[in-house]
Amino acid sequence: MRLLHIADLHAGKTLGKVSRNPDLSYALDQVVQFAKENSPDLVLVAGDVFDKANPDNESKELVFDFFLRLKDLDLEVVLISGNHDSYDFMRSIKKLSKLANVHIYDRPSREECIYSLGDLKVACLPYPSERVITSASEEAKKNYADLVSQFITYLASQVRGARYKILLAHLFVAGSRYTRTEKEATITQHYAVQPSSLSDVFDYVALGHVHRYQRIENAPTYAYYTGSLYQLDFSEAGDGKFFNLVLLEEGTPKVEAVKVDLKNPLKVFDLRQNEVLSRLEELRSEEGYLKVFVRVEDKTSFPLLVDNLREELGERLIKIELITDQVKPIADPELHSKLDPLDLYREYHRTAYGKDLPEDLEKKFLELLRKVEEGV
Ligand SMILES: [Mn+2]
Numbered sequence: 001m002r003l004l005h006i007a008d009l010h011a012g013k014t015l016g017k018v019s020r021n022p023d024l025s026y027a028l029d030q031v032v033q034f035a036k037e038n039s040p041d042l043v044l045v046a047g048d049v050f051d052k053a054n055p056d057n058e059s060k061e062l063v064f065d066f067f068l069r070l071k072d073l074d075l076e077v078v079l080i081s082g083n084h085d086s087y088d089f090m091r092s093i094k095k096l097s098k099l100a101n102v103h104i105y106d107r108p109s110r111e112e113c114i115y116s117l118g119d120l121k122v123a124c125l126p127y128p129s130e131r132v133i134t135s136a137s138e139e140a141k142k143n144y145a146d147l148v149s150q151f152i153t154y155l156a157s158q159v160r161g162a163r164y165k166i167l168l169a170h171l172f173v174a175g176s177r178y179t180r181t182e183k184e185a186t187i188t189q190h191y192a193v194q195p196s197s198l199s200d201v202f203d204y205v206a207l208g209h210v211h212r213y214q215r216i217e218n219a220p221t222y223a224y225y226t227g228s229l230y231q232l233d234f235s236e237a238g239d240g241k242f243f244n245l246v247l248l249e250e251g252t253p254k255v256e257a258v259k260v261d262l263k264n265p266l267k268v269f270d271l272r273q274n275e276v277l278s279r280l281e282e283l284r285s286e287e288g289y290l291k292v293f294v295r296v297e298d299k300t301s302f303p304l305l306v307d308n309l310r311e312e313l314g315e316r317l318i319k320i321e322l323i324t325d326q327v328k329p330i331a332d333p334e335l336h337s338k339l340d341p342l343d344l345y346r347e348y349h350r351t352a353y354g355k356d357l358p359e360d361l362e363k364k365f366l367e368l369l370r371k372v373e374e375g376v
Pocket residue numbers: 008048082084181182209210211
């Protein structure tokens with residue numbers, strides 16, 4: 001049995017004013033071409049199909065065309081919602097998508113969670129939002145990660161007896177290395193599911209959510225994030241992009257990472273003000289989209305410099321950020337994003353107002369954070 005595992009398409013993603021749909025389209029062409037040449041039995045799509053809860057028409061057309069091209073190859077597709085997808089939107093296209101052999105699991109459900117194909121059973125865990133996972137459990141007092149773990153145990157019990165068993169899930173597993181584009185609040189430790197929760201009942205765990213390709217080393221089975229299909233924003237600059245071909249046979253599965261060619265690689269440059277002009281030629285010859293940090297020594301000439309860069313690089317220049325002594329860049333963005341949002345806010349409050357965050361403000365902040373989390 002051969003499976004393709006892809007994740008985090010984020011159709012409708014923009015970078016500044018630039019649509020990334022051409023980048024996605026270019027990546028999906030490669031998935032279709034690979035499927036044509038390798039004839040898998042099934043494609044697993046591990047969530048975040050759309051970047052926004054209400055996808056624009058162009059993004060819908062791109063995704064639906066992808067479905068139809070896979071159908072033309074006689075492929076079955078199993079797809080789950082990610083945290084960027086709207087449960088209700090995914091539900092609204094569920095029945096129609098079935099005509100294209102695309103089987104959508106729009107929200108976590110104990111009743112509708114298993115997809116079967118011959119000897120294979122796929123247990124589906126769409127992004128478990130706190131609201132849904134709490135109401136899906138009899139023991140609402142447990143913490144989020146425990147509830148998700150319990151849900152996975154339930155899913156494992158539902159696939160027993162099948163020859164091949166897969167878990168398809170959109171969630172954050174503790175210890176995985178992430179970039180900054182997964183939506184900050186969903187990747188904090190409160191939401192981290194332990195690798196040990198990924199039951200060894202499953203032959204393979206197809207994960208979505210974290211955008212960097214990786215195997216979960218401490219999991220009791222073969223568990224992979226395949227990551228986003230193209231570099232979504234500058235925190236992913238330099239990252240290689242992949243999807244997996246998984247061969248299930250007796251014994252251990254064989255996993256092959258298939259590298260995706262990028263239409264517009266993202267690049268970050270960090271320049272001193274006085275070297276900008278001398279390096280213009282180099283910047284001009286770069287392909288893809290650019291972000292340029294300029295370390296400013298003389299603020300008065302900065303506007304002219306910006307004009308110059310924009311004129312030379314056109315729309316490939318997505319962002320210019322100036323760095324002065326007053327505003328220091330964050331030295332290690334990864335380190336910073338590992339902090340809990342509440343900790344970051346507390347730190348901000350201390351720096352900005354010189355005192356600790358008052359209790360009522362903390363309460364209000366957590367309330368808002370929860371609303372953002374649940375996409376209200
Ligand atoms: Mn994502």
